[in-house]
Amino acid sequence: MNAQPQPTEDGANADQASLLSPPPARLLRLPEVIDRVGLRRSAIYQRMSEGRFPKSRSLGSKCAVWVEAEIDAWIAAVARSPD
Template sequence: MNAKPQITDGASTDDEALRQVLPPARLLRLPEVMDRVGLRRSAIYLRMSEGRFPKSRSLGPKCAVWVEAEINDWIQSIALNSSRADP
């Protein structure tokens, strides 16, 4: 049973390569977001209303989540800004 590889148009191999490079997307609940960023609930929601923190997504009437990549980007931007402010 020697199967020969099939020739494709290249789109599927590009998709497969992307899946191997990018980690799977995750959604974070509020307790995990609070642990990661070191802010309390009220501070997170205040910054969200000011546009200084990633917006949550609603999965239902009592279920808010944040996209992990957006939280990671926010953390990195804070780290970069504070390293630039240091003399």
């Protein structure tokens, strides 16, 4: 049996709604941040202290995370920079 997509409140079906809605927010651990931005741990923390990199959030005494959207915005800003 083929299930039919259910319409949402605005009349679009669920497949269309999922294409329009942003993906859920993710939290990134340091190894993934390093892979995405190409900086070493020390450079990330140095730039954070200078206010030139998104701040991490603490989830516990030994768990720091970054908001993915903030990292993506930082990457986009660096890509737009003429330097």
